[in-house]
Amino acid sequence: MVVCGDDALAHRLAAELRDVYRERVTLVVPSAREPRRSRIPAPSRGFGRATALLGRMSAAVGRTGPGAPPVSGEDVEPPQEPVRVLEADQVDDATLVEAGITGAGALALVHDDDDLNIHAALRARRLNPRLRLVIRLYNRKLGQHLEELLDQAAAVGAGRAVDGARPMGAEASTTVLSDTDTVAPALVATAVAGTSKVIEADGLMLRAVERAPGQSGPAGARRLCTLALLSPSPGEQPGAAGASEAGAGDDGPVLLPDDATAGAAADRGRVVLETVAYTGRTVRPRRLRGRGAPLTSLFSPRLRWSLAGFVGAVLALAVAASLTTGEQPLHAAYLTLLDLFAIDEPALDGSLARKVLQLLAGLVGLLLLPVLVAAAFEGLGTFRSASALRRPPRGLSGHVVLLGLGKVGTRVLARLHEMRIPVVCIEADPEARGIALARRLRVPTVVGDVTQEGVLEAALAERARTLLALTSEDTTNLEAALYARSVNPRLRVTLRIFDDGFAAAVYRTLRAAHPGARTRSRSVSFLAAPAFAGAMMGREILGAIPVERRVLLVARVEVGGHAALEGRTVGAVLRPGRLRVLAVDTSASDAPAEPPAADGPQPGPGRPPAHLADELNDYVLRPRDVVLLAATREGLGELLSRRPRPAHAE
Structure with missing residues (x-):
């Protein structure tokens, strides 16, 4: 893995690749240019200082306990081989070749400069068409076009036909990421669940939590499966139930056990996968939603009551005029309105009742004038503030x-x-x-x-x-x-x-x-590094879950083209110690998926299209389905290999 950058994200990314994914990493840092933000640690000037800086960062990643925030690299033993640091004034062809780009598996370009990253990406794609590229760009639209361009260049360079689509099974890929897009899910997770250790896929939020024997999760969380059985405690006898049935050693963790093995090891700690849901108050959907103001907020309640009072007064005057003068009710109402707006002639020759009613109507008309002016100003102000910012409601809480x-x-x-x-x-x-x-x-x-x-x-x-x-x-x-x-x-x-x-x-x-x-202190580089590292491992990788000194990968894979998935039920895909299906997205299939259980999560606004695996245990996977997997590196490598093993070989 090759990482090119000049800020904290590059150093954290190199530490993530080395400590979590146990990859060989070459870090290319500038030798004559300081980072733009002085508060970010400056790039190292020599091999010793750079290695020391990476060591401190990796130690921070692995630090646990009450004195440091929990992060994704805990309990992972650092590899013996240090990160190779290469200083270069610019990322040109000679620098990339010296960094080993021709034989590298992936290249991350994380400079805080879009132009520099684009130029380096074009050079790297020309030098190695099969290279997996991860580029940091702030311009999203430009990033989409750049992905298509570089993927087509990879297809041409590898001798494959270009038909406008990404070649199936191609090792080369281009992924464009931005800091804001990668850190937003983690920050939202802190608001929802109080932790950033959440893996999100198509709106489905999952977290891996270590539980002691007999410990249950919090209210609102739903346990999906057991990802791993932790190593026995020092006082526990070796060879306890379920200690080595999934291919692990007698004193090591058991990764991806089946339900029988997990149930037999009730006295061991475990890493479980739980759903994350927001249990607080939610915003009620609006039936009529637009840019204008709702009719109920056009006039204030006091003004509406004033107008209702005037309408009542006019009706009362009209009824009184009809009873005293003998006029028809409609004609009496018409005369009352004329008197109200001072349009009718004075009733000099009229009866006493007519004169009194005309005076009362004139008085009501005088009182109506300021109300009409207030209504005009209030309506105008409401329309002007319809596009303005709203104020928090008085009764809001739990937000x-x-x-x-x-x-x-x-x-x-x-x-x-x-x-x-x-x-x-x-x-x-x-x-x-x-x-x-x-x-x-x-x-x-x-x-x-x-x-x-x-x-x-x-x-x-x-x-x-x-x-x-x-x-x-x-x-x-x-x-x-x-x-x-x-x-x-x-x-x-x-x-x-x-x-x-x-x-x-x-x-x-x-x-x-x-x-x-609960308190969390996070930096953008801290939250973005795992997403960039996962993209370097492959477009399908969504994240990594450390389990003691081993790691589980969470991947999103399309079923089509994989003999181990296509045509099989969700339950039959399970390979203890290697592979397990967590969720299935059937939205792209030709036929609709079986509905979830009545007591399970129901589809609705904000619900993801993916169904959890326990809801579709007997569902037969179709080529257009997309599955969310938890796998070891070996299991995922076998699944994503260009020549997957046939079904009878398992």
């Missing part, structure tokens, strides 16, 4: 306070709205890119500096469930978190902090000061 509507905050807001989680946004810049999205989605937003008094109160932070502080200023995020905690000590807080040392200190302090609340 998420989202601080910062920049690149990351905008993506998080969109995802939270898709899940119908109530959100209140705070943004100091009225021209921020997320303001337009909040206005279009009619999300309550407070425009103001969160460091000023009264801003968090306006967002109802004292009744909130979670605070996501995602601005680009560390001190602003910290100040908002501290003040919110003083108002609500049990508030779940997630901070975005650039400096790693500062993040660790903040985490320890907040955990010590508020042990009953």
Whole structure:
């Protein structure tokens, strides 16, 4: 694996590939250019300093306990071979060849410069058409076109026909990622479940949790399967039930056991896979939704009652005129309206009752004039504010306070709205890119500096469930978190902090000061590195789940072309110690899938198209189905090989 970059993401990515996936890594760093953000550790000037920096980062990835945030690389023994560091002024052909690009399996270009990454990608594709490329780009539309271009170039370079589609089974692929797209699911997971260790696939959110013997999960979580049985404790006798039935050693973890093996080892700790669902209040869907204001909010209740009173007064005058003058009711109402608007002639020769009613109608007309003016101004103001930002409702509670509507905050807001989680946004810049999205989605937003008094109160932070502080200023995020905690000590807080040392200190302090609340300090590079590493391992890889000194991969694979999947039932695909189906997406199949059980999750708004494996245990997989798998590296390698093993060989 080759990684080219000049900031913290490149170093974290190299550590992730080395420690979690146990790959040989070459890191290409610039030797004459400093990173743009001074708070990010500068690239190393020599082999020793770079290796030391990577060692500290990998140690941070593997650190556990109350003094450090839980991350994805815990309990993974680092390999003996260190990361090879190569210094180069520019990423040209000579640098790529020296980095071993001709024999590499994947290349990650994570410079904070789109032009530099594109030029290097074109060079690398020409030097190695079968190379797997992972490119960091901020321009999404350009990234889509670049993926198609480089994939077609790979097909031509490998001697395959180009028909506009990605070749089936091709080893070369191009994946374009951005920081905001990769970190948004993890930040949303902290708001939903309080943890970022969540794997998301087509809206289905899953997390792997270590459970002690007999320990059950929290309310609202649904256990899907047992991913691994942990090693026996020192006092446990070797050869306990289920210790080696799945191909593991007597004193090691058992990966992907079948149900019988997992049930027989009730006295062992285990890693289980659970669904993640939001258990708080949700936003009610609007039946009529548009850009304009609803009719109920066009006029205030006081104005509506005033207009109703005038209508009643006119009806009373019309009835009185009809009874006293003997006029027809319709004609009496017409005369009353003329008197009301001062259009009729004075009733000089009329009866006393007629004169009194005319005077009363004139008085009502005088009182009606300011009401009509108020209605005109109020209606105009309502239409002008229809496209403005909404204010938080008074009775709102259990919501998420989202601080910062920049690149990351905008993506998080969109995802939270898709899940119908109530959100209140705070943004100091009225021209921020997320303001337009909040206005279009009619999300309550407070425009103001969160460091000023009264801003968090306006967002109802004292009744909130979670605070996501995602601005680009560390001190602003910290100040908002501290003040919110003083108002609500049990508030779940997630901070975005650039400096790693500062993040660790903040985490320890907040955990010590508020042990009953959940605190997470995350950086963009910390959350984005696993997604980039998974893309380097293959387009299908969604993430990795460390189990002691081994690792399980979570992959999304199309059934067509795989003899081990096509034509088999979901239950028959299970290969203990190698492969297990977690979910099935049947939305692209020709025939509809069997409906889920009545007591299972029902489809609806915000529900993913994938069905959990236990709901479709007897379902026969079709070529167009897509399955979500948990597999070891060996099991996934056999499945994705160009010449899969025949069914009778298993």
